Amino acid sequence: MKCPYCGYEESKVVDSRSTEDSTAIRRRRECSKCGKRYTTYEKVEDIPILVVKKDASREYFDRNKIIAGLIKACQKRPISRAQIENIAEDVEKNLSNQMISEIRSDAIGEIIMKKLKNIDEVAYVRFASVYRQFKDINTFMEEIKSLMCNK
Known part of the structure; x- marks a missing residue:
């Protein structure tokens, strides 16, 4: 870490603590050459995940889109906002833990459906x-029958 005052590359950490939201570590450093103190922040680098859509376009993963879709699906159902956010958080953690940089949107949908089921x-x-784009009542009924058979 270079000193912002003199450019010297050695310093010692005088104080270290988490930020208020616990997303980073705040460090007070003292330059070994000029003795001036400065603050640095250390945080985990997020690997952005790209979602490959059905039309082959790509966009960054957005947890809020999952929450919005779940809110619509769970409307007038006994499912709390906390449960919806937990599903979205679980999906995001699952993808991050796999260390993948791209995932198809249908794979995300399958993960969400397993959790909702x-x-x-x-x-x-x-x-x-909505996700599977049921074309008619027959595909809708097939899905319900498969649900009933798996009980």
Whole structure:
């Protein structure tokens, strides 16, 4: 770490603590040459995840899009906002832990559907109907029958 005052590359850490939101570590340093103190922040580098859409376009992963879709699917269902946010957080953590840089949108949808299926079947069918783009009542009924058979 170069001193911002004299450019010397050696310093010692005088104080170290987490930031208020615990997303970084704040360090007070003292230059070994000029003795001046300065502050640095250290945080974990996020690897951006690109989502490959059905039309082959790419966009950055956005947890808020998952939350918005889940809110629609869970409307008037006994599912709390905290549960919805937990699903979105679990999906994001799952993708980050895999250390992948790209994922297809349908793979994200499948992960969400597995989680919804365990929480609320009606919300699951609603999400699946939009996600899988059910063309008619027969595909809708097939999904419901598969749900009933897996009980």
